[in-house]
Amino acid sequence: MGxxxxxxxxxxxxxxxxxxxxxxxxxxxxxxxxxxxCERCGGVEHSYLTxxxxxxxxxxKRQFSVKVGTIFEDSPLGLDKWxxxxxxxxxxxxxxxxxxxxxxxxxxxxxxxxMLLRIRLALQAGGFDKxxxxxxxxxxxxxxKARNMHKAERARKIxxxxxxxxxxxxxxxxxxxxxxATVAPDRTRATLHGYVQENVTPGATVYTDALDSYTGLxxxxxxxxxxxxxxxVDGQVHCQRxxxxxxxxxxxxxxxxxxx
Ligand SMILES: [Zn+2]
Numbered sequence: 448m449g450x451x452x453x454x455x456x457x458x459x460x461x462x463x464x465x466x467x468x469x470x471x472x473x474x475x476x477x478x479x480x481x482x483x484x485c486e487r488c489g490g491v492e493h494s495y496l497t498x499x500x501x502x503x504x505x506x507x508k509r510q511f512s513v514k515v516g517t518i519f520e521d522s523p524l525g526l527d528k529w530x531x532x533x534x535x536x537x538x539x540x541x542x543x544x545x546x547x548x549x550x551x552x553x554x555x556x557x558x559x560x561x562m563l564l565r566i567r568l569a570l571q572a573g574g575f576d577k578x579x580x581x582x583x584x585x586x587x588x589x590x591x592k593a594r595n596m597h598k599a600e601r602a603r604k605i606x607x608x609x610x611x612x613x614x615x616x617x618x619x620x621x622x623x624x625x626x627x628a629t630v631a632p633d634r635t636r637a638t639l640h641g642y643v644q645e646n647v648t649p650g651a652t653v654y655t656d657a658l659d660s661y662t663g664l665x666x667x668x669x670x671x672x673x674x675x676x677x678x679x680v681d682g683q684v685h686c687q688r689x690x691x692x693x694x695x696x697x698x699x700x701x702x703x704x705x706x707x
Pocket of ligand 1: 485506507508509
């Protein structure tokens with residue numbers, strides 16, 4: 448799925464996710480970028496039962512759906528409600544009430560309250576193990592008018608200093624692993640250090656840009672900085688790719704919604 452196809456308004460999100468096959472494929476790609484994995488046995492060979500939208504594992508012979516092991520599990524609400532809900536929460540700067548969510552999705556306030564609770568818990572919990580190898584931490588600005596700009600201009604703005612109408616996204620890329628990203632209130636030292644501590648095991652190697660807020664990480668980490676102006680000089684450092692991943696992740700922050 449190309450970035451350009453992602454819904455940009457609530458109406459688009461609701462329309463886009465009204466198709467359960469689209470929803471299933473969307474969550475499947477998010478959860479299993481390398482292809483579906485059986486929760487029970489870790490098997491990667493399976494057949495897909497189109498009519499029921501479940502996979503049948505060739506290892507343990509059990510069936511699993513894309514909802515298993517996620518916040519969507521055990522909910523009578525379909526992904527056609529959950530995915531626009533996540534979209535709305537991810538894209539509302541000032542928060543959203545269960546009344547607003549209920550009205551927007553055409554579900555009861557009680558259902559909306561339940562969804563909000565689960566989604567917020569998942570966003571807070573992160574659901575990741577800490578990175579203990581090599582971590583790249585990066586922060587970027589998304590939103591505002593950036594989406595409407597020409598591509599080059601947009602890239603420049605996104606990697607620039609941002610503005611008041613932009614959302615700050617901070618993310619961590621595990622070398623050879625997954626990217627995780629979250630919306631951050633600011634880029635202060637307290638916020639960014641807190642983020643690193645939550646996501647990276649002390650002693651691990653952490654690459655960041657030269658932002659002053661990262662200073663001091665070397666006390667607990669093998670801290671390396673990379674200047675984005677001279678990206679790719681050091682073959683080990685590829686924060687630029689990370690930025691691209693972050694942009695994709697922010698377009699869909701539910702990427703890190705599934706829990707272990
Ligand atoms: Zn299995």
